[in-house]
Structure formats: structure tokens, C-alpha cells
Amino acid sequence: xxxxxxxxxxxxxxxxxxxxxxxxxxxxxxxxxxxxxxxxxxxxxxxxxxxxxxxxxxxxxxxxxxxxxxxxxxxxxxxxxxxxxxxxxxxxxxxxxxxxxxxxxxxxxxxxxxxxxxxxxxxxxxxxxxxxxxxxxxxxxxxxxxxxxxxxxxxxxxxxxxxxxxxxxxxxxxxxxxxxxxxxxxxxxxxxxxxxxxxxxxxxxxxxxxxxxxxxxxxxxxxxxxxxxxxxxxxxxxxxxxxxxxxxxxxxxxxxxxxxxx
Amino acid sequence: xxxxxxxxxxxxxxxxxxxxxxxxxxxxxxxxxxxxxxxxxxxxxxxxxxxxxxxxxxxxxxxxxxxxxxxxxxxxxxxxxxxxxxxxxxxxxxxxxxxxxxxxxxxxxxxxxxxxxxxxxxxxxxxxxxxxxxxxxxxxxxxxxxxxxxxxxxxxxxxxxxxxxxxxxxxxxxxxxxxxxxxxxxxxxxxxxxxxxxxxxxxxxxxxxxxxxxxxxxxxxxxxxxxxxxxxxxxxxxxxxxxxxxxxxxxxxxxxxxxxxxxxxxxxxxxxxxxxxxxxxxxxxxxxxxxxxxxxxxxxxxxxxxxxxxxxxxxxxxx
Numbered sequence: 001x002x003x004x005x006x007x008x009x010x011x012x013x014x015x016x017x018x019x020x021x022x023x024x025x026x027x028x029x030x031x032x033x034x035x036x037x038x039x040x041x042x043x044x045x046x047x048x049x050x051x052x053x054x055x056x057x058x059x060x061x062x063x064x065x066x067x068x069x070x071x072x073x074x075x076x077x078x079x080x081x082x083x084x085x086x087x088x089x090x091x092x093x094x095x096x097x098x099x100x101x102x103x104x105x106x107x108x109x110x111x112x113x114x115x116x117x118x119x120x121x122x123x124x125x126x127x128x129x130x131x132x133x134x135x136x137x138x139x140x141x142x143x144x145x146x147x148x149x150x151x152x153x154x155x156x157x158x159x160x161x162x163x164x165x166x167x168x169x170x171x172x173x174x175x176x177x178x179x180x181x182x183x184x185x186x187x188x189x190x191x192x193x194x195x196x197x198x199x200x201x202x203x204x205x206x207x208x209x210x211x212x213x214x215x216x217x218x219x220x221x222x223x224x225x226x227x228x229x230x231x232x233x234x235x236x237x238x239x240x241x242x243x244x245x246x247x248x249x250x251x252x253x254x255x256x257x258x259x260x261x262x
Numbered sequence: 263x264x265x266x267x268x269x270x271x272x273x274x275x276x277x278x279x280x281x282x283x284x285x286x287x288x289x290x291x292x293x294x295x296x297x298x299x300x301x302x303x304x305x306x307x308x309x310x311x312x313x314x315x316x317x318x319x320x321x322x323x324x325x326x327x328x329x330x331x332x333x334x335x336x337x338x339x340x341x342x343x344x345x346x347x348x349x350x351x352x353x354x355x356x357x358x359x360x361x362x363x364x365x366x367x368x369x370x371x372x373x374x375x376x377x378x379x380x381x382x383x384x385x386x387x388x389x390x391x392x393x394x395x396x397x398x399x400x401x402x403x404x405x406x407x408x409x410x411x412x413x414x415x416x417x418x419x420x421x422x423x424x425x426x427x428x429x430x431x432x433x434x435x436x437x438x439x440x441x442x443x444x445x446x447x448x449x450x451x452x453x454x455x456x457x458x459x460x461x462x463x464x465x466x467x468x469x470x471x472x473x474x475x476x477x478x479x480x481x482x483x484x485x486x487x488x489x490x491x492x493x494x495x496x497x498x499x500x501x502x503x504x505x506x507x508x509x510x511x512x513x514x515x516x517x518x519x520x521x522x523x524x525x526x527x528x529x530x531x532x533x534x535x536x537x538x539x540x541x542x543x544x545x546x547x548x549x550x551x552x553x554x555x556x557x558x559x560x561x562x563x564x565x566x567x568x569x570x571x572x573x574x575x576x577x578x579x580x581x
Contacts, residue, residue, distance in 0.1 A: 054477050078480030088472045089334055093525045102467055106480040110464040111528060158479065 003066040005030050005162045005193030006051065011060035013043065013050035020046045023218050024060070028193045030161065033184060033207055035225075036197040038214035039238050044197035045086070047214065048164045051195075052083055065161050078106035082160040084151055086167050090140065096150050097135040100126055103157030122157045129153040129183065145176040149183075156187065163187070165196040169204065181207045205229055205253040213237045229253045275522065283536055286543045287312055293547050295555035306441055313445040315437050315546050315560075316539045318505050319515075321452045321497040323538025324459055326512025327531050328494040331466035332487055333396045336520075339512040340498030343403040343491075346433075346507035347410025348379025349499065353506075354417040354429045366443050372503030373451075379406055380495040395487070435506035435561030437546050448504045455497035459531060462490060466527040508561050510568030511538050517575075 004027045011024040020043040028034050036044050050058045053069065062069045064080050104118040126132040131149050134142065139150060148168055155163060169177045181204050188194050198204055211228040213221040215237045221228045231244045234255060241258035291308050322340060329338040352375025356363055363371065383406050387398035418426045439445065465486050468476035477483050515537045516530060523529040545567060549558040
């Protein structure tokens with residue numbers, strides 16, 4: 001039996017008095033990919049931040065690898081969970097290798113130089129993510145897609161059990177988007193649990209083991225993709241009539257808006 | 263392979279750099295109005311002046327590094343937070359009041375004024391309740407600088423010509439000292455500030471990527487920022503209180519050092535400390551050579567050098 005990488009039960013997330021999400025229940029096992037879908041502003045980012053307690057008030061039960069996240073120090077939590085937000089500074093004049101090495105922060109003192117182990121792990125992560133050839137380039141000079149991959153490599157260098165990704169595929173073209181998700185699939189194969197907010201149901205739906213559909217401040221539907229990616233459920237989630245069907249050859253879900261606001 | 267900013271300064275770079283600093287220090291000791299000075303000129307004037315310059319350079323440059331990391335802006339300086347305004351108004355008020363304050367008292371009051379203005383800027387930024395502390399700090403700092411400058415003008419308007427000259431001279435910055443009281447006074451806060459900052463260079467790296475990522479990697483963002491801000495204020499505040507607002511060091515030195523060692527603060531902070539010392543010592547020596555046997559305030563030399571530097575930077579077509 002696996003200890004779930006993430007268990008949430010009856011969780012509410014709020015900014016001050018404003019409750020954004022309530023009644024969240026989820027259990028995510030190691031090596032599984034869970035997609036977080038829902039309309040803009042529904043609280044997908046807040047959901048991810050609630051797990052870290054990042055500026056969000058969290059009530060209810062949150063267990064990371066079986067341990068209450070309130071019992072963990074910030075550093076202990078950082079060794080279990082890494083998080084890639086949508087926004088990070090794009091203009092850093094650091095090399096790719098330096099950016100990836102920074103993922104090792106929880107494992108060293110604030111001023112310590114990079115250890116041999118840091119160099120070894122960061123090198124492996126860059127090869128795994130496919131940015132090894134960029135290692136001496138300046139981060140600021142990379143393309144948007146390359147920057148995301150580098151940030152992902154840094155997140156992996158943190159050696160997490162649970163990876164939280166906030167729309168990692170936004171603004172990527174088909175090729176890079178597909179590569180990103182294949183990469184996530186490979187990482188999950190190493191036993192990392194991945195919770196990822198996304199709008200890319202068509203490209204990414206087939207890589208998800210589990211889907212959580214958020215609407216109106218709560219989990220409207222959850223379960224395997226076949227149960228959630230239905231016209232009725234998705235139409236209700238996004239508040240617009242959607243036609244959904246499965247393309248047999250690839251197993252992808254195709255989602256197309258219908259007419260009107262049904 | 264493109265190795266720019268790869269962060270490998272290498273042994274040679276360090277040796278050359280340290281050698282430059284030692285050479286500049288020796289040059290500073292042998293330069294002056296008197297060509298064959300008695301030993302007391304060296305021991306009680308030039309040596310304390312050298313130490314004061316070293317402390318000033320390291321403090322202002324490292325303080326600039328800290329502000330640039332926290333505000334995620336390569337153009338941030340200690341003066342962005344209104345440090346010079348606070349020190350200037352306090353010094354101006356003391357001068358206008360006509361009180362006979364001993365030199366060290368003036369230093370203490372200037373430092374207190376600088377720290378007070380940072381405290382006001384910080385409270386304003388936090389009190390504004392805006393989510394983004396960085397931009398609130400810059401806004402509050404700009405406000406403080408403007409208010410401080412107009413208050414200083416007001417003081418000058420109501421004071422006699424000689425006192426007005428005194429205020430103006432104070433605002434130019436001056437490293438001239440007799441005896442060891444000033445450098446010894448400054449050494450304590452500067453060494454303390456440098457140690458606190460040096461222990462947090464890895465944290466500064468994380469903060470420069472973004473608050474959320476830093477937080478997720480185990481950095482206590484709020485408290486680390488406060489400690490770093492306080493250290494930067496202490497470094498720059500005590501320095502400005504002691505020698506007056508010497509400009510451009512906090513901006514120019516980290517900027518130059520980035521091209522040598524990259525943006526990893528674990529390397530940039532020590533490099534900037536040494537670079538700041540070197541720059542201030544050279545500027546001070548120059549200020550004593552240019553109009554020998556007289557001397558120029560180091561602040562003027564630094565401003566002219568800084569202005570020229572940034573003009574070259576702008577026209578050099580850098581990205």
C-alpha cells in the first residue's frame with residue numbers, strides 16, 4: 001500500500017474573510033497525474049497555493065506524504081513538495097545551470113556553495129528534462145518554452161514527492177505542449193505525484209489519471225477522465241455549452257464550444 | 263560555448279582583483295597635499311581615511327545588492343528607500359539650528375535620520391496594504407526623497423549663507439577625517455550588516471526569482487526580507503550618516519560586477535564589496551589629485567564618474 005502523496009479532506013481555502021474554495025477532498029497516490037480544470041478565476045491557483053499555505057488561509061485536513069503539513073517546517077515541506085507558479089522573473093541574468101541549481105536550496109545553508117551532490121543531481125535533472133545543451137546559456141535569452149522547461153528542471157532538482165504545476169503549458173505551441181506532457185508522464189513514472197492546473201483538455205486529457213473539475217468555489221466533479229470529460233459535466237463546469245467526444249486513434253478528448261450559452 | 267555570466271570568476275580574477283585593491287590602498291596612502299608626510303599624517307589622517315573609504319565602499323555596494331535582490335530591480339539603490347533624504351534633513355536641521363554638535367554626534371544623528379526615514383518608508387509601504395511590497399517600497403521611497411529634498415530646500419532658504427554652504431557641503435559627501443573615531447564608529451554597523459547579508463546570499467538568489475518560488479523552496483519570505491532590508495538600511499544609513507550621501511556606488515558597482523561574476527549573489531555580494539572598496543578608494547584618491555593641493559568632495563567625483571559611466575552604458579547599446 002502506498003501512502004498517498006497528497007490527501008485533502010474538507011479543506012477550505014480563503015483570503016482573509018473571503019472563502020475561495022470549500023469542501024475539497026482529494027487523494028493522490030505517488031506516480032499519478034491529477035488535472036485541475038475549471039474556468040478562469042475559479043481558484044485553481046489558490047488550490048495549489050493552499051497546499052503550501054502560500055498566502056492562503058487553509059482549514060481542514062492536508063496530509064503531504066501522510067504528514068500534516070502544519071507539523072512540517074518550511075524546509076521539510078520544501079523537500080517534499082515543489083511548486084512552479086505561472087509567474088516568475090523572466091529577466092534573470094543567471095545561466096540555466098545556475099537556475100536549476102537553485103532548486104537545491106532546501107538542502108543547504110543560505111550561503112553555502114554548490115556541493116558535489118548538488119552538481120550531480122542538477123546535471124541529471126537537466127538531462128532528464130532535456131535542457132542539458134542549454135546549461136551555459138543565460139536564462140533571460142531563452143524562449144518562453146525553454147524557460148518553462150528550465151524551471152521544471154529546477155523543480156525536479158528539489159527532489160519532490162509531489163509536484164504542483166500552475167498551467168505549465170500556457171502559451172506553448174502544440175509540439176512543446178505535447179513534449180511537456182510526455183515529460184510529466186515520464187516524471188510520474190518515477191513515482192512523483194503531479195497536481196497540475198490546466199486548460200489543455202484536448203492535448204493533455206489523455207495523460208491524466210485523475211481529474212478535479214472546479215466550479216463555483218467547490219469541486220464539481222472528480223474521478224478518472226472518462227467520468228469527468230463528458231458534455232454535461234464540462235458544460236456545467238465552464239458555463240458554456242460544450243461538445244465533447246473521444247477521438248479513438250489517440251484516445252484524446254476533443255472539446256468544441258457549441259452555439260449559444262446553453 | 264557561451265560562457266557569459268557562467269559564474270566562474272576563477273582564481274586569477276580574484277587574485278588580480280585583490281591586488282588592485284591593495285595597490286589602490288597603497289596609492290591612497292602615498293597621495294596627498296604633503297609629498298613627504300610625517301608619520302602622524304599617515305597614521306591619523308590618511309590611514310583612517312582609507313579605512314573609512316573601504317567601509318563606505320563595501321557598505322554602499324552590498325546595500326545596493328540587497329535592495330536589487332529584494333526589489334527585483336537592477337536599478338534599485340539604498341537611496342531608493344529615502345536614506346539620503348532622512349540623513350540630509352537631520353544633518354541640515356542640526357546645522358541650521360546652530361547647535362554645536364561634536365563630529366561623532368553629527369554622525370549618530372545622521373545615521374538615526376537615515377534609519378528613521380527607512381522605517382517611515384517601510385511603514386508606509388506595509389500600511390498601504392498593497393499586495394506587492396516591492397512596488398510600494400519604491401513608491402514610498404520616492405515620496406520620502408521628494409519630501410526630504412523639499413524640506414532640505416526649505417531649511418536652506420531660511421538659513422544664512424554660511425550655514426547653507428555647510429548643508430550643501432555635507433550633501434556632497436566627504437571622507438576627510440582626523441583621528442579614528444569616525445572609522446571605528448562605522449566599522450561596527452558595517453561589519454555586522456555585512457555578516458548578516460553574507461549569510462543570506464542564497465536566500466537573495468531565491469528572492470530574485472520570485473516570492474512564491476522562494477517560499478515554496480523553504481524561504482520565510484517575509485521575515486528574510488525584513489532582516490535583509492534592515493541590514494541594507496543599517497549599512498547605508500550608518501555610512502551616509504558618517505560621510506554624507508556618496509552616490510552611485512550602490513548602483514554602479516553591482517552593475518559592473520554582474521558582468522564579471524554573473525548574478526549569483528553568493529558571488530556577487532563579495533565581489534561587490536571588494537569592487538565598492540576599490541571604486542571609493544580610487545575616487546577619493548582622484549579627488550585629492552585633481553585640484554591638489556586642495557581636494558574635491560568625493561561625492562562630486564563619484565557623481566561625475568557615475569554619470570559618465572551610465573551614459574557610456576546607454577550608448578554602448580547593451581541589452
